[in-house]
Amino acid sequence: FFGIVYKKLEERASSRRNKRIIVKLSYLRFTMSRKEALSQFINQIHGRPVVVKLNSGVDYRGVLACLDGYMNIALDQTEEYVNGQLKNKYGDAFIRGNNVLYISTQKRRV
Template sequence: MEMSKYSEQDDMTAKNPLSVIFKHVGSTITVVLKSGEKYTGILSKVDNYMNLLIDEAIEEYGDKTTRYGRVLIRGNNILYIQLNKL
């Protein structure tokens, strides 16, 4: 079986999560925090520290659901981010 060829630059692009997140500004995302809260909304802004500004955010924590106009999530609190296809 032949392995597909890739360049070192392709490898670097695949390993840079910030570049992927920057491409999803304006899209709906879901963010799960280390503390268990889950936020879903439209990614408005992101910075180099992976701080996220989410509009039309919905917070889910346990059985409770709360709607917010805008939330700011500090990057070091993020467990994972789920992105929708572009």
């Protein structure tokens, strides 16, 4: 759909207004693909081992149980690492989203 609209507007892009519409449609198509990619990533890592890095530099490693739109994270079998050293083990952990720097996958534990 967006490709058809984009081509039609491109043909009529003689005025400044139409050029702005083309740019907006291109941005919309780009942001929708980013949202879809993020959604696919979340679906792929659900139930798998992840590393959650906090703004403070602390890492939490565990199995991703839940993730919401605010980046609030629930982990099972959680381990806390400070400066690369294991500090604590938790059964379940909840991490508030505003503390999260990034989430990455890790290899499954043996």
